[in-house]
Amino acid sequence: MTTLDRRALLLGGGALMLLAACAQPPAPDGATPRYDARAFYETEQVFGASFSPDETRVLMTSDRSGVMNVYAQPVEGGAPEALTSSTTESHLSVAYFPADDRVLLTADEGGNELNHLFVRDPDGTLTDITPGENLKAGFSGFRDDGSAFFVTSNERDPQAFDLYEYDAGSLERRLVFENPGGYQPGPVSGDGRWLAVSRSRNNADSDVYVVDLDDSAAEPRHVTPHEGDASHVPMTFLPGSASLAYLTNAHGEFNEAWIWDPATDAREPLVQADWDVMFVGWSDHGTYRVTGVNADASTKITILDTRSREAVTLPELPGGDLSGVSFSASETKLAFYLSSDTAPANLHVWDLEGDEAVRLTDTLNPQIAEEHLVTAEVVRYPSYDGLEIPSILYRPRDATPDHPAPALVWVHGGPGGQSRKGYRAQIQHLVNHGYAVLAVNNRGSSGYGKTFYHLDDQRHGDVDLKDCVEARDYLESLDWVDGSRIGIIGGSYGGYMVGAALAFEPEVFDVGVNIFGVMNWVRTLSQIPPWWGAARDSLYAELGNPETDLDRLTAISPLFHAENIVRPLFVVQGANDPRVLQIESDEIVEAVRTNGVPVEYVIFPDEGHGFRKRENRITSANRIVAFLDTHLRGE
Numbered sequence: 001m002t003t004l005d006r007r008a009l010l011l012g013g014g015a016l017m018l019l020a021a022c023a024q025p026p027a028p029d030g031a032t033p034r035y036d037a038r039a040f041y042e043t044e045q046v047f048g049a050s051f052s053p054d055e056t057r058v059l060m061t062s063d064r065s066g067v068m069n070v071y072a073q074p075v076e077g078g079a080p081e082a083l084t085s086s087t088t089e090s091h092l093s094v095a096y097f098p099a100d101d102r103v104l105l106t107a108d109e110g111g112n113e114l115n116h117l118f119v120r121d122p123d124g125t126l127t128d129i130t131p132g133e134n135l136k137a138g139f140s141g142f143r144d145d146g147s148a149f150f151v152t153s154n155e156r157d158p159q160a161f162d163l164y165e166y167d168a169g170s171l172e173r174r175l176v177f178e179n180p181g182g183y184q185p186g187p188v189s190g191d192g193r194w195l196a197v198s199r200s201r202n203n204a205d206s207d208v209y210v211v212d213l214d215d216s217a218a219e220p221r222h223v224t225p226h227e228g229d230a231s232h233v234p235m236t237f238l239p240g241s242a243s244l245a246y247l248t249n250a251h252g253e254f255n256e257a258w259i260w261d262p263a264t265d266a267r268e269p270l271v272q273a274d275w276d277v278m279f280v281g282w283s284d285h286g287t288y289r290v291t292g293v294n295a296d297a298s299t300k301i302t303i304l305d306t307r308s309r310e311a312v313t314l315p316e317l318p319g320g321d322l323s324g325v326s327f328s329a330s331e332t333k334l335a336f337y338l339s340s341d342t343a344p345a346n347l348h349v350w351d352l353e354g355d356e357a358v359r360l361t362d363t364l365n366p367q368i369a370e371e372h373l374v375t376a377e378v379v380r381y382p383s384y385d386g387l388e389i390p391s392i393l394y395r396p397r398d399a400t401p402d403h404p405a406p407a408l409v410w411v412h413g414g415p416g417g418q419s420r421k422g423y424r425a426q427i428q429h430l431v432n433h434g435y436a437v438l439a440v441n442n443r444g445s446s447g448y449g450k451t452f453y454h455l456d457d458q459r460h461g462d463v464d465l466k467d468c469v470e471a472r473d474y475l476e477s478l479d480w481v482d483g484s485r486i487g488i489i490g491g492s493y494g495g496y497m498v499g500a501a502l503a504f505e506p507e508v509f510d511v512g513v514n515i516f517g518v519m520n521w522v523r524t525l526s527q528i529p530p531w532w533g534a535a536r537d538s539l540y541a542e543l544g545n546p547e548t549d550l551d552r553l554t555a556i557s558p559l560f561h562a563e564n565i566v567r568p569l570f571v572v573q574g575a576n577d578p579r580v581l582q583i584e585s586d587e588i589v590e591a592v593r594t595n596g597v598p599v600e601y602v603i604f605p606d607e608g609h610g611f612r613k614r615e616n617r618i619t620s621a622n623r624i625v626a627f628l629d630t631h632l633r634g635e
Helices: 013-022 037-041 425-432 465-478 491-506 521-526 528-545 549-556 558-564 582-593 614-633
Strands: 044-051 057-062 069-074 092-096 103-107 116-120 124-127 136-144 149-156 158-168 174-179 183-190 194-202 205-212 232-237 246-248 256-261 264-269 274-282 290-294 298-305 321-327 333-340 343-351 357-359 378-383 388-394 403-411 438-440 481-491 512-515 567-574 599-604
Touching: 013 481, 037 614, 044 321, 044 343, 057 092, 057 343, 069 092, 069 264, 069 298, 092 136, 103 136, 116 136, 136 183, 136 403, 158 183, 158 528, 183 403, 183 481, 183 512, 194 232, 194 246, 194 528, 205 232, 205 256, 232 274, 246 274, 256 274, 264 274, 290 321, 290 528, 298 321, 321 343, 333 357, 378 465, 388 425, 388 465, 403 465, 403 491, 403 614, 425 614, 438 465, 438 599, 465 481, 465 491, 481 491, 491 512, 512 614, 521 528, 521 549, 521 582, 558 582, 567 614, 599 614
Parallel strands: 403 438, 403 481, 481 512, 512 567, 567 599
Antiparallel strands: 044 057, 057 069, 092 103, 103 116, 116 124, 136 149, 149 158, 158 174, 183 194, 194 205, 232 246, 246 256, 256 264, 274 290, 290 298, 321 333, 333 343, 343 357, 378 388, 388 438
16 A cells, blocks of 8 residues: 555444434435345355256355355255355356266355365365365366366466366366367367367457467367457257357357367358357257357346257246356256346246246345336437437436436446446436436447447547547436436446546546546556456457557556546455456545545455455445435535
8 A cells, every 4th residue: 555544544444334323314204215235245146057967956155144155055945055155255056976976166265366166075074175276267067977067277377378187076177188288178079079169369259269289299170260359158069979069250249159160171051140149058968958148238038949950948937147056967957047127036946847947046135116216228329420329327216307316427347347237236326316428338348339439549538538528418318317416426446437527528527436437557468467368459459569569558547637537536456356446436536536526445354356355245235325415415
């Protein structure tokens, strides 16, 4: 830290939450009840859907204890069994072993993103199978026969992920692919012979190769030769085959799924849509194919019966998006999550011979009535040059022309992320407290075609910021929005946009909420985490090279223009963040305070890039609302 007082920054969560809860104003008669952040964050988060070998349980991750842990959820219903009980580090489920009740899971330390893989034995013993310091490991799948599994690790070279094969019984391992650098390992074929890897030339151009793991002397085989810029990403090998499914935008604006046949070197389209194909996968024996499409910020799932070539008709379900679709090994059961704007994800299991899916979780806090939450609307507004900016609009239930609501422009992370439909506790909390939210997908966002995605390349802090400025004009045009009280909020890249807005357009927004945002691009791009080595050129193409673009990166970094900031600023940061270092927030806070501008700063010593611990999320959310109530609403 710089000269800032650590004791003032490392704020105690319990006292803050008690203060915020006690200070919560009651809702006026007839108005929508207001809920404290604790009510929203005691809504359970669940994900992961690996079936146990006997198909009686589903492995999932849940934060029901306040910290992410691994659970076994019976498919017949009932309470899940806790398989881990961490009170500090988040434990995330990976998969059951195919032939026994051992479990693979992953964890880092305090959000530092240096994940290790662990095996949990049925007696509860946890074994780190990727020991060592300063390494990052990931799971790459089991062989079809369950005899072995594959793990990536950068222990040999921090900038290159090698591939190891582990014996499923003894857990002994052998190196099967030594990465010469520049490759990002992807899926492994079910017989363990082929590895698909990707290689990026820049943020618009990448290729897929296939490595023969049985012949270490063989050169990787080029799957996607092409001219010009085009993105190619490996997805999965087809069951029982060396054929590879991959995504590409080489043939139009949007990602399509294609198949490559190694025997003939032929390529053919598999799934094409009017939006990006997000993923494609198969059940173990290839009987069913699952496809996800990013349709205007919602996920549309299609399940195809490959025998009849007809879509599978799912049982009747509430409205919302499906995710995490997973078949059991016998292909007789289907696990999936269902969520909507007003309902967080819930795990379901469907016996394909039955008429109904069983909902196994009930994640929305019973203290919250779903009818008090808000369904978002997909809207578009014209930017400064006429380009339409797709956005997600949340209107507080009590906002009317007679009682207009203050508003926030919400900017997603990235660059290149996307604000999407679906339940978000933080946004629902803000809207419940009377703040309209417009989650903008400024130019450079994903999901709207490759042309839109690249419109902000090396123009950050300029055209993307102008889109956000125009978002204020759009909000002012709504008669139920208080056009005199509009702020900007965002995390990571979105946090950068907050800093850019306050520094480069200092009179536009009335407040800013910066959640671990980049304030100095020169430093951030010079200190990219080593495990991003294969993607460094893509980041430089997107944002600029600190060695050759120093002047421009300095010009777009809010820290170097902090003297312009005159609006109240809230900053929140994880001390272990490896992407946006704490010094980014330390320095902008100190610089803005010298302007005599109100600044609030919260640091979580046990978090990284994104907050996983419930108490920290509650503290952050309550502090943000209290800040907005003071500096935006004017209470």
